[in-house]
Amino acid sequence: MEGDGPPFAGKRAVTIKDVAAVAEVSRATAARALNGYGYVGGAAAERVREAAERLGYRGNRIAQALRQGQMPIIGFVPGDIQNPFFARIAHDVDIELRRSRRSLLIASSEEDPQQEREILDNLRALNVRGMIVAPASGEDNPHLVRMVREGMPLVLIDRVVAGVPCDSITVDNEGGAHEAVGYLVANGHRRIALIHDGSRIATARERLAGYARCLTENGIAVEERLIAVSQSTVEHAIDATIRLFSQPERPTALFTVDSLMTTGALLALRSMGLSIPQDVSLVGFDDFDLATFTDPQITVVAQPVAQIGPLAVKMLLDRIRGSEEPPRSKRFATRLIVRGSVAHPDFGRHR
Amino acid sequence: MEGDGPPFAGKRAVTIKDVAAVAEVSRATAARALNGYGYVGGAAAERVREAAERLGYRGNRIAQALRQGQMPIIGFVPGDIQNPFFARIAHDVDIELRRSRRSLLIASSEEDPQQEREILDNLRALNVRGMIVAPASGEDNPHLVRMVREGMPLVLIDRVVAGVPCDSITVDNEGGAHEAVGYLVANGHRRIALIHDGSRIATARERLAGYARCLTENGIAVEERLIAVSQSTVEHAIDATIRLFSQPERPTALFTVDSLMTTGALLALRSMGLSIPQDVSLVGFDDFDLATFTDPQITVVAQPVAQIGPLAVKMLLDRIRGSEEPPRSKRFATRLIVRGSVAHPDFGRHR
């Protein structure tokens, strides 16, 4: 160790070679001592531990990962971190993973299939151990199929995707929507509007299907003009709501397929001077804080958010540990939480 | 780390060696062709590109990172991803970073200094290029100081920390709190309660200071019994609110230091049958969706959230690119948004 760095020697990280040198053993012995495998003499082990401690040796995870073939990192690809639904799941996943000393890398696809593909390619190049993905598109996902084929542990959440042989966790969207719309019909509504976010996302399609099936079963025609497509943001939902409720024959009820849209609908209805439930009844998919703060509180279809993250991690870790079982898919039931945003359409007539 | 199953779960990935073999050149030439440096013949370059394309070569970022000395990853350590304030920042940071082809690794400290230290050690072992951290403690942060000394680019956000020589972005917490409390005083309040989350977090301490200074300036005594300490969760804030408002001489106004606490206070006051602003006036720090959905809407001190993420990334990238300027710290002003949750304390007297 001669002719080494000038004064600012603190810059270069401590490597196992440095530790070995100080402990006066070979790199191999130092590694054995630090990782506790193979034969190491008590004295040597002690010297190595001491040297590592003194030098502040931390190991280089990149080098380890290169040798081992992967990083102790799990990728999480939500549609949008800002959506409280995904934020909650990210939080739960993070906590679960920390227990097994893995890190979480979050990258949002912004609901863009192209961006999702890039992110997944990136994660793959990083050799992450596995991924939890909320696929941005329900159709045609060759990149997902290829990843699974290549052996990347993968758990899909929130949205079904046909033809990708991997574990998945979803919610009974069709049933939940059916129940919500059924509740509106039972309250006497027949002109029930829907705002959803395009049929590309499986979730939206299923909720749309539940809506349509319920109407049909009740002998109500599914009308184009009552169905608005909007991106899943508060702003777009405001526009969509205004469009729906500016029609001559106004809908008497509205069903929104996620919490951001429900928020947008609330704002739009308020700005149009329509009150809930006198003028319009409202049911939203996905429960959220705000729903209990409005007056009246909003009736919603609740999803078991708290269970999704932990289950996703469990499934993923099983795969990482080598489980070869056929793909499991868990579908959670939803629960209609009746609050005060639905009334009979004649309720407000006499105003 | 433990029990990780079979060594090789997937098929062997395509390496540059494979590409070189197919293109019938050496690894060196293949690398040159793919990365565009040094001299490469046109024909060879073409063959390499073609082979890479055909084999689906993706490069191994870990190997690159080992060679280069770091990962193209930025670490983000918020207090809690579920807090919309941090979720928003995470989202903005993610978008900014994607532009420079870096990934974002998010790991929440859960406001625990010990956990923060572990996370930072982990990130350091991963050789990330830089970090954006909302430090969990304002006092005594030797680990942060050491990181900066060792040359890790670091930007602290939301909270000041004394003695860490690095860039930081904060908000004028003291001034914002002062303005909020001043507004309550101007409306005739003298028994103004405060809920904050312990003095360990710098933000809380500053907001407390602003509260105290304003009272003192107005000749009002700062009373212990009007100040409640609570963790920053909705549930804890509910308890704290109930404690404050169960006292014989009830406060006439309440100031809460973050949006989760404001939410908790709203719930608690409602459950106690106290209405806003007739029975209690309320001002919260940090604007949030819910604040405009309540009736009346909540008066808040708004922070320029949208500016924090992009600025943090800009500062960090400057450092990563080698800027040696003295640490900058940006402190944003806050803005009091007056809505309907404050009234004169006598307003509700005649009820």
Add this chain to the structure above:
DNA sequence: GTCAGGTGAGAGACCGATCTCACATGAATA
């Protein structure tokens, strides 16, 4: 006294990509 087997430790291969260096060409220049 020799040999098997347990124990301890070092040399060196390896992971995949990058980069330096040396070595070829062939053309242009002295």
Add this chain to the structure above:
DNA sequence: TATTCATGTGAGATCGGTCTCTCACCTGAC
């Protein structure tokens, strides 16, 4: 004709660990 010089290419070192292989030593057994 001899000598530069610009190009193109490959061998091999390197990054920091991990792990196999080999060897040396020591003990106890036959």
